[in-house]
Amino acid sequence: MIHFHRALRTFGAGALLLLLLGAPGPAEATPEFGRRWNAPSCNTCHTVAPKLNERGMDFLNRGYQPDPNLNQEPQPTLPLSVWVTQHYDDQIPAGKTNNYLGKIELISGGNIGQSVSYFAEWRVLSLEAQANGSLRDRSGRFEDLWMAWRPDQSWTLQAGQYRPLFQVEPGRKLSISTPLAFDTSLEGETVRGDARITSLRAFSTNLRNPSVTVGYQSVHGEKAMDGLFHYVTLAFPGEISLPLNKAARVNASNEFEDRAKGVVAETYWRDGFNSLGAHAYVGTSDRLEIVGVGEWNPAKDLYLTGTLGFDNRKNRPTRVRRSLEIEWLPTLADDTWRPGLGFRVEDQSNDNRKPAYIPYVVLSAPNDQGWSGLLQLEYRGQASNERLRLDLSILF
């Protein structure tokens, strides 16, 4: 109960801050894309940031450029956005509670000419709570850092550091935790005495790797994001990083191994918010993972995502993973407030855990030409792994 009251106080403080942000006032700063393309608000591209709406998906699939019909003229602007997050994390069974500033991220993205796009996310502050309640410091690591070349409307060549997944991007989820289907690790070959390299040899689709991808769109729809897409990614163990302190030099050292950890092949069909696809990872150490993903938008403001997959590892039992997520994100006539409710149930076989039931609440405001606050509250109901988390973010 004490934990709940503490979370409630933090939630109350966050809600009050969002109320203040939501009060009408002049925009002091705007994120890069909003400023560059004169987008009227965050909701131009997001249902609730960071989840994209159809305009946002179209913009992304054009290599961070709007549909030429929109007559949007690029404006000169500082190519930078900042994302700051305060975390509250209560690992209930262990009685471990953390309330800390966990993320300061510098983000830059856009297009260079008509056919090249890039995206860079540098975490100058990167802390995360561990199972024992301590904070792991990885300040200075890069999340995404990539360039893509689209010589025509069908082909894409991408290189850099990123997740090998294109149908859905776990980074644009509204829950705080990443769905199990994308976040289960397949351990690679162990390097004795080097836990860092050993961990980088592991694979999960949520993990960003130094990679090269070839993409091809075989069927085109009316909108840029609609059609049939195919990607093949070659992923390497490593992490691009500029560690900023002593702990980060251990936890987030700059590493690269030139022996690939495997290949990820993905294919999916998309029509607006609806999509159906699968990806397969075939890797070193006899690792295999196949996951199917479906997204369905059965009614306005209602979004369902289902996953089903399995993996095989050397001398380990096969694990089957499944999850179902439902989100209700009502779009209000007033762009200032964007609330949302979500619920996910997920389970994995052979992990000695019961299914997890994860309800969450999100609220963004004031969505004012691109600067906004975001509040995410998530409870994880799972035997011996109960958890309450709250993130309060400002993006400008």
Added chain:
Amino acid sequence: MRRTIATLALLLALLATAPVWAAEAPADPELDRFVYSAVLEGLNELRPPHATVDRVLEEDSEGRPVSFIPGCPICMPAREAFRAYRAQPEPGSPTSGALLESLGSEKDLERTAALGRLVQDLVTRRIAASGWSDAEAEVWAQRFQSAAAEGQRQLSAHQARGVEAYEMMWSCMICDGASRACKRR
């Protein structure tokens, strides 16, 4: 009492069946007339074929115009001008060209973007012919800006209702065109 309840029920029924975008008296009648005249004069000179104008004036299944934002103070007089032009006999030798081709496009975004460019051209011409002083032009620019802000609010409200025709628009392109015309004076 029964009569009051019956009257209230009738009023509620009328409100429920009335289109949410039902035309209201313009907040700025002078701006409304300015846009109407600029577009009608322009159309009379441009002489687009009626088939193209019919496409521009198309409505969705709920009777909502697909190329204009209902309730927008710039779209509504522009739409009235198209309707007035359509009520006239078809010109003997209608013009053609890339802009008119886009105006007749089946794609909502292409057609609305072409409308935005057309309105920009026509408002620019009208401003050039108006002989405004700098001070007058400044006042008009502010009026257009305020009308465009209302157009944006209306667009957001319709997008929130899930109106498909406006789904991919970032902003009201007719408002953008008119505002650009004022800025580029």
